[in-house]
Amino acid sequence: MRGHIFHYEDLYDFTKRIMLRLDALPDDAHLIADNLVTSNLRGIDSHGVGQLKLYVSGVQSGFIVPRAHPEIIKENSSLAKVDANNGFGQVSGAFSMKLAIKKAIESGIGVVTTSHSNHYGFAAYYAMMALEQDLLGITMTNSPPLLLPTFGKNAMLGSNPIAMAVPCGQDQSWVLDMATSVVPLSKIDLFSRRNEQLPNGWATDENGATTNDPLQVVRNLPGHDIKGGIHPLGGEGELYGGHKGYGLSMMVDILSGILSSANYGPDVSFFSNGQFQFANIGHFFMAIDPSFFMAIDEFTGRLDDLIARLHNSEKALSQTRIYVHGEKEAEEYKRRVKEGVPLDEATVANLKQYSRDFGVDLKLE
Amino acid sequence: MRGHIFHYEDLYDFTKRIMLRLDALPDDAHLIADNLVTSNLRGIDSHGVGQLKLYVSGVQSGFIVPRAHPEIIKENSSLAKVDANNGFGQVSGAFSMKLAIKKAIESGIGVVTTSHSNHYGFAAYYAMMALEQDLLGITMTNSPPLLLPTFGKNAMLGSNPIAMAVPCGQDQSWVLDMATSVVPLSKIDLFSRRNEQLPNGWATDENGATTNDPLQVVRNLPGHDIKGGIHPLGGEGELYGGHKGYGLSMMVDILSGILSSANYGPDVSFFSNGQFQFANIGHFFMAIDPSFFMAIDEFTGRLDDLIARLHNSEKALSQTRIYVHGEKEAEEYKRRVKEGVPLDEATVANLKQYSRDFGVDLKLE
Numbered sequence: 001m002r003g004h005i006f007h008y009e010d011l012y013d014f015t016k017r018i019m020l021r022l023d024a025l026p027d028d029a030h031l032i033a034d035n036l037v038t039s040n041l042r043g044i045d046s047h048g049v050g051q052l053k054l055y056v057s058g059v060q061s062g063f064i065v066p067r068a069h070p071e072i073i074k075e076n077s078s079l080a081k082v083d084a085n086n087g088f089g090q091v092s093g094a095f096s097m098k099l100a101i102k103k104a105i106e107s108g109i110g111v112v113t114t115s116h117s118n119h120y121g122f123a124a125y126y127a128m129m130a131l132e133q134d135l136l137g138i139t140m141t142n143s144p145p146l147l148l149p150t151f152g153k154n155a156m157l158g159s160n161p162i163a164m165a166v167p168c169g170q171d172q173s174w175v176l177d178m179a180t181s182v183v184p185l186s187k188i189d190l191f192s193r194r195n196e197q198l199p200n201g202w203a204t205d206e207n208g209a210t211t212n213d214p215l216q217v218v219r220n221l222p223g224h225d226i227k228g229g230i231h232p233l234g235g236e237g238e239l240y241g242g243h244k245g246y247g248l249s250m251m252v253d254i255l256s257g258i259l260s261s262a263n264y265g266p267d268v269s270f271f272s273n274g275q276f277q278f279a280n281i282g283h284f285f286m287a288i289d290p291s292f293f294m295a296i297d298e299f300t301g302r303l304d305d306l307i308a309r310l311h312n313s314e315k316a317l318s319q320t321r322i323y324v325h326g327e328k329e330a331e332e333y334k335r336r337v338k339e340g341v342p343l344d345e346a347t348v349a350n351l352k353q354y355s356r357d358f359g360v361d362l363k364l365e
Numbered sequence: 366m367r368g369h370i371f372h373y374e375d376l377y378d379f380t381k382r383i384m385l386r387l388d389a390l391p392d393d394a395h396l397i398a399d400n401l402v403t404s405n406l407r408g409i410d411s412h413g414v415g416q417l418k419l420y421v422s423g424v425q426s427g428f429i430v431p432r433a434h435p436e437i438i439k440e441n442s443s444l445a446k447v448d449a450n451n452g453f454g455q456v457s458g459a460f461s462m463k464l465a466i467k468k469a470i471e472s473g474i475g476v477v478t479t480s481h482s483n484h485y486g487f488a489a490y491y492a493m494m495a496l497e498q499d500l501l502g503i504t505m506t507n508s509p510p511l512l513l514p515t516f517g518k519n520a521m522l523g524s525n526p527i528a529m530a531v532p533c534g535q536d537q538s539w540v541l542d543m544a545t546s547v548v549p550l551s552k553i554d555l556f557s558r559r560n561e562q563l564p565n566g567w568a569t570d571e572n573g574a575t576t577n578d579p580l581q582v583v584r585n586l587p588g589h590d591i592k593g594g595i596h597p598l599g600g601e602g603e604l605y606g607g608h609k610g611y612g613l614s615m616m617v618d619i620l621s622g623i624l625s626s627a628n629y630g631p632d633v634s635f636f637s638n639g640q641f642q643f644a645n646i647g648h649f650f651m652a653i654d655p656s657f658f659m660a661i662d663e664f665t666g667r668l669d670d671l672i673a674r675l676h677n678s679e680k681a682l683s684q685t686r687i688y689v690h691g692e693k694e695a696e697e698y699k700r701r702v703k704e705g706v707p708l709d710e711a712t713v714a715n716l717k718q719y720s721r722d723f724g725v726d727l728k729l730e
Contacts, residue, residue, distance in 0.1 A: 074657070078443045079473040081658050108444040109476055113658060136619075149675050151684040156675055166619055174619070176612040182605055199604060208682045233599050233606045236681075239564060240547055240605075241598045247541040247690045248613075254501075254531055254539070258667045259658050265671045292439070293446050293478060293624050302623045306630045310514050310521055316601075317573045319516040325612045 004348050005340040010363040012037045014351065015049055021358040022059045023066040024088065032090045032121070039122035040341045043332035044177070046186030047122040050347040054119050054270075055088065056354065061276040064088060064118050070095045077107045081260070082114040086278050089120030089141075097126040097139065097285045104135050104287035113260035114283040119143075123163035124177035124326075130165055130287045131173050134296050137165045138286040142257040144279070145266045146221050147181045148229040148236075150243040153208045155221060155229030156266050159184045160252035165326070167296070168303040175326025180249040181230045185221065188214045188230070193346050201235050204228040210236075222271055257282040369713050370705040375728040377402045379716065380414055386723040387424045388431040389453065397455045397486070404487035405706045408697035409542070411551030412487040415712040419484050419635075420453065421719065426641040429453060429483050435460045442472045446625070447479040451643050454485030454506075462491040462504065462650045469500050469652035478625035479648040484508075488528035489542035489691075495530055495652045496538050499661050502530045503651040507622040509644070510631045511586050512546045513594040513601075515608040518573045520586060520594030521631050524549045525617035530691070532661070533668040540691025545614040546595045550586065553579045553595070558711050566600050569593040575601075587636055622647040 012033045019029035032055065040048030058064030068087030072080055080099050084092030096112040103110025120126070123139055130137025143158030159179035166174040182202050191198055192214035205211040206220055206227035220227040232245025257264030262282025270279045290299040307324050315322060343351070355362040377398045384394035397420065405413030423429030433452030437445055445464050449457030461477040468475025485491070488504055495502025508523030524544035531539040547567050556563055557579035570576040571585055571592035585592040597610025622629030627647025635644045655664040672689050680687060708716070720727040 076473055076657070079657050108441055109474060111474055111653065136624075148681070149678070149687050151681050152675070152687045153679040153681045156678050162613075162616075164616055164619075174615070176616060178606070178609040178612055182599070201605065204681075233609055234547075235600075235605060240566065240600060241543070241610075243688075243690070244543040244598055245606075247543055248527075250539070250690065251527075251529055251541060253671070254529075254668065258664065258671065259501075259653075259655060261659060264667065265674055288476065288624075290624060292441070292444050294626060299623065302629065303619065306618070306623065309630055310517070313514070313521050314518040316513070316516050316518045316569075322514050322517045323608075325608070325615065 003342060003344045004364060005342045007363070008037055008041055008337060008341050011040065011049055011341055014355070014360060014362050015052060017360040018052060018354055018358055019055070021360060022056065025067060028088060028091045031094050032088055035090045035121040035125045037341075038125055040343075041333045041336045042329035043336070044122060044329065045343070045347075046184060046190065048341075049343070049351065051119065051121060052354065053350055058118060058270065058276075063270065063276045063278050070114065072099070075099075078103050078109050078111060080110075080112045082112055084114055084117035086116050086118070089118040089281065089283075092117045093120035093126050093139075093283060094129070096283060097129045097137065097287070100285040100287040101130055101133055101135060101137075104130070104289045105133060108289045108292040110285075110287045112285040113256070114285070115260040115262035115280065116278065117262070117281045117283055118279055119281065120283060122177075123161045124165060124175050126285060127163040127165035127177070128173070128175060131167050134167050134291065136167070136288045136290060139163050140252040140256045140284040142253045142262065142264060142268050142282050144222070144269045145226055146185050146230050147232055147246070147249050148204065150232065150238060150246045153204070153228070155226050157246070157249040157253055158268055159230070160249040160256070162248070162252060166303060167290070167300055168307065169297075169300040172326055172330030174303060174307065174324055175329065180233055180245050180252060182233055182235060182245070183230060185218070185230070188217050192218055193344060201231065203230045226266065252284070255284040260284070368707060368709045369729060370707045372728070373402055373406055373702060373706050376405065376414055376706055379720070379725060379727050380417060382725040383417060383719055383723055384420070386725060387421065390432060393431075393453060393456045396459050397453055400455045400486040400490045402706075403490055405708075406698045406701045407694035408701070409487060409694065410708070410712075411549060411555065413706075414708070414716065416484065416486060417719065418715055423483060423635065423641075428635065428641045428643050435479065437464070440464075443468050443474050443476060445475075445477045447477055449479055449482035451481050451483070454483040454646065454648075457482045458485035458491050458504075458648060459494070461648060462494045462502065462652070465650040465652040466495055466498055466500060466502075469495070469654045470498060473654045473657040475650075475652045477650040478621070479650070480625040480627035480645065481643065482627070482646045482648055483644055484646065485648060487542075488526045489530060489540050491650060492528040492530035492542070493538070493540060496532050499532050499656065501532070501653045501655060504528050505617040505621045505649040507618045507627065507629060507633050507647050509587070509634045510591055511550050511595050512597055512611070512614050513569065515597065515603060515611045518569070518593070520591045522611070522614045522618055523633055524595070525614040525621070527613070527617060531668060532655070532665055533672065534665040537691055537695030539668060539672065539689055540694065545598055545610050545617060547598055547600060547610070548595060550583070550595070553582050557583055558709060566596065568595045591631065617649070620649040625649070
């Protein structure tokens with residue numbers, strides 16, 4: 001079985017039908033499919049339809065509750081605390097971000113924390129929801145442990161990503177979406193699927209030594225007894241700022257996990273002692289209205305100017321282009337809408353399995 | 366002339382008197398001295414009294430206005446826009462953070478942006494002001510260009526630090542204070558003063574090649590025609606996540622510079638074409654009240670638990686201790702309050718010069 005190129009609408013349709021078979025409500029199935037396929041369209045295959053398996057196994061084991069809906073526990077004009085009731089991460093993610101946006105429109109800023117959630121997929125999706133209203137959007141989430149604290153032997157924090165979307169006048173906006181580890185686990189997975197060795201300085205094994213074997217990292221991380229892990233952004237020790245990546249991961253866990261009443265640190269896990277459990281993942285959402293500070297055209301014009309100056313500044317040796325964040329992804333989005341979404345062999349095999357298991361056609365052109 | 370150990374109260378007193386001679390108001394002179402000496406006490410000598418020269422030259426050249434006071438341009442229950450009127454950075458920094466804290470007490474969250482400011486010294490100082498009210502404090506500032514965008518040859522963004530302080534039950538709080546470059550310029554300065562070579566992968570020269578010569582970096586950066594620079598956190602290229610450090614630096618400039626109406630990117634500078642100018646630095650301040658989300662004791666207890674688990678987790682090879690952010694600094698603070706603040710030869714020479722120039726005694730025990 002080989003990789004294959006899919007039309008994005010077929011992938012969306014397939015994913016939505018699988019979610020409906022898993023008892024998701026139609027609007028929720030749409031959200032999940034849209035979140036995953038948008039990630040594939042932007043070239044972030046690590047957070048695309050390959051993540052379906054997390055949701056299938058979560059629902060089948062009873063630890064994602066498909067029709068659970070998020071509830072507002074407490075709110076004021078700018079803040080809200082949301083409980084996701086163990087539903088799909090995309091459902092509470094979109095609900096919570098909409099709430100932050102509504103508050104930002106009314107009061108200039110909205111901050112929402114969300115507990116008892118699950119994997120919410122492609123983080124920038126929520127940050128980018130703010131763009132439709134000319135707002136700045138930020139989201140963070142904690143995630144299962146994989147990150148080594150500086151001078152530590154075993155993973156204690158998640159890849160804990162930070163995503164931010166900022167409106168600007170160009171056809172693509174400025175969109176950052178980054179794990180606070182050197183690389184996310186999905187990148188290690190990718191090396192494993194391709195049978196490639198990891199570069200030095202990404203990850204350690206169960207003895208604390210650098211490892212180049214992606215399978216060893218993947219094998220050591222899930223479940224209760226986590227060994228080794230991935231270095232924080234900045235790498236091992238303090239020489240290149242590894243303590244900063246560790247600090248950013250903590251910042252994300254404080255805002256997403258601790259402040260929301262979710263699990264935090266090593267407790268953020270779909271597994272405990274080899275058993276599934278409610279992951280109780282925590283998220284953080286923020287929207288800010290730049291038009292409080294200046295006319296929106298002035299704001300986007302200032303950002304456009306900075307971006308143009310970055311684009312036009314002198315290139316490093318043997319480099320031809322300076323990118324800004326979200327630019328590669330916006331170009332890939334346009335390309336893949338036209339030319340299709342290529343998926344690797346392992347992902348296609350997984351989708352074919354679900355096609356048989358759930359009796360949902362997978363359209364292979 | 367050699368380095369020397371000072372009693373912190375003498376350093377405070379000296380700094381305050383110098384600022385009074387520069388026509389600062391007594392409360393403002395106190396703030397500046399307290400900010401700088403607190404940095405020295407916490408062991409962050411890069412942002413201590415050695416920065417006095419920035420303020421002396423700024424005032425003497427007329428581009429820091431010593432009695433200028435910050436003004437609120439616009440505010441609502443959670444947001445404010447402040448104009449620092451080209452006064453001391455510490456004055457608008459403390460003013461703006463107090464305003465964010467007041468709003469957080471009243472509405473749960475306060476966000477303040479500040480334009481037309483100057484170097485505000487030790488960033489965590491403002492974030493830590495929130496701790497007195499059991500709030501989370503965050504501040505960011507843009508700064509003169511030194512950071513290479515990924516694939517770029519010349520510095521286009523600042524070290525653009527992020528500082529965050531979070532209350533917890535232990536005697537020290539959790540305090541992050543990090544440049545988004547691999548290292549701040551002050552660290553390059555330190556290597557230069559000690560006549561040491563830079564590690565590979567920190568900085569590039571005017572030809573875009575890695576340089577180990579700190580003097581070359583320091584010489585290339587100030588002024589209009591900036592050449593080479595310091596890599597973003599994550600290093601050169603994308604293999605170890607350098608694009609993430611570049612993204613964080615952009616995030617800080619968007620929130621601090623673009624959103625505040627300050628200068629941004631390469632325009633953040635005390636110099637242009639070899640002339641002093643108003644730097645028009647921009648800051649961002651945020652305070653969040655965790656007691657909106659849960660009882661404060663529950664919040665601090667959760668953070669204490671995460672910290673304890675980090676402390677107790679297994680150590681990497683040949684390591685004996687896992688730190689959390691702010692812990693080393695809190696211990697250094699206690700030590701230096703008792704044992705004094707050691708300053709290096711160049712800084713002592715600088716203080717002695719000011720002692721003569723301004724007729725202010727420098728107490729050498």
